Amino acid sequence: MLFTVDPSRSEAVYVQIMHEIKRRIARGLLSTGDRLPTVRDLARTLVINPNTVGKAYQLLETEGVISTRRGSGTFVASVSPRLSPALRRERVNRLLDQLFTEAYHMALDEDSLMDSIKKRAKSFRLSVKRRRGE
Amino acid sequence: MLFTVDPSRSEAVYVQIMHEIKRRIARGLLSTGDRLPTVRDLARTLVINPNTVGKAYQLLETEGVISTRRGSGTFVASVSPRLSPALRRERVNRLLDQLFTEAYHMALDEDSLMDSIKKRAKSFRLSVKRRRGE
Amino acid sequence: MLFTVDPSRSEAVYVQIMHEIKRRIARGLLSTGDRLPTVRDLARTLVINPNTVGKAYQLLETEGVISTRRGSGTFVASVSPRLSPALRRERVNRLLDQLFTEAYHMALDEDSLMDSIKKRAKSFRLSVKRRRGE
Amino acid sequence: MLFTVDPSRSEAVYVQIMHEIKRRIARGLLSTGDRLPTVRDLARTLVINPNTVGKAYQLLETEGVISTRRGSGTFVASVSPRLSPALRRERVNRLLDQLFTEAYHMALDEDSLMDSIKKRAKSFRLSVKRRRGE
């Protein structure tokens, strides 16, 4: 788990940790069942307070992303989204709006944006649509 | 400017205003030169503190999205990104990572995500790539 | 908000606070839109650390029970369960199993248990089944 | 004793064991005098540490639910509640409050809750009220 955290960014430190862990899982760098560093270890390597790491872990647990087992550690859970389909759609649309809005204001043209999207998509382990009968 | 603001959302109210205005511009609902409501008017219609609207306007101005002409009002500026290409690329990539990460954890498959992206893109006025010589 | 908290009980203090608030809402002592005491006020009256109250409030917010508005306070939200029907059923069944198991081991007979249930139900504002067409 | 234990649940493993054994007794799947598996056997089948099983057995013994006869094993004891009537009433009321509170927040209506209660009650061997003179 080699990554860093930047206290000067507007995102809270515990949120940065959450994002990074979810990102690693989404990219396949962490898989179901893998053990995460202990709260204390990660706190030591990031040079932050263990409580901050603990908060990130706990929130990830309530999101269903990881699962802590008392006394033995914290592990990557299997994907099983807890949000209702409606909320999921809303969330994706919100992110898309943000993306296109920023792209517009940075004067990015449609083609190069679509290029970036396709390139970036490759480094994530997105699932493939199930066809009827499979 | 008919929109609402939800004080119970985690996004700060002034950020919601900024996003909404930038989003309207990006969708073509507001164009360069259009006049925005006064701080007081917008505050009245959104039923919030005028300082909050003021903060949003001020930040949008430093971003170069709008411009205030003393005495005559606030207007939508023309697009002229102030960020360096490197920063722009970093920002887009950050948004893309967030998008794909969330999509993964919501168990969205690649095809339907790409579908949503294309559909949503249509409601934004993204520019077309400039060809050599144009 | 006159209630107390017992640090010697096995339930964590922040959980006791959560239960008590949810219980008051369920009994109609608190209604949608009502303002809860501020974090600092409640901490003072319960003679505990503000962080502990804050934790309870935050978790209640993620459960959708209350809603905090930055700068102005914390309010009772309207009921809108976030759990899937399957999880809800599982949770109720778990509570019922616990109830009947305890009742058995306390040698409580069925009739007096049912009596207690009916009596206790009266002090809660349980909704009435919607009939077809209503 | 075919049951499993889930280390990722918030309930401690030894508590899960206690609940499951008490539940089985309350449902009539285990009766007074029945022999429980040895600590080692149960630990092996549940794939957990023997100390954890030992802790559960020990606490069940102090509750009077089971009794250990050195050399011959552990057996289900006869029901003989050790709590005072006042404490028992308090405990039942606490469970009922929890039940109705959760039901309210899950928007469960009174009729279907009462239905669930009656259905679930059938799988437990609750005693029948002793009439005067019996």
Add this chain to the structure above:
DNA sequence: GTGGTCTAGACCACC
């Protein structure tokens, strides 16, 4: 004044 974040450090329950 409101809640949110972070730290430092203590103590505890679990396995």
Add this chain to the structure above:
DNA sequence: GTGGTCTAGACCACG
């Protein structure tokens, strides 16, 4: 050893 809870106290963003 693991994570979870709580305290005391500082600082910050929001409206």
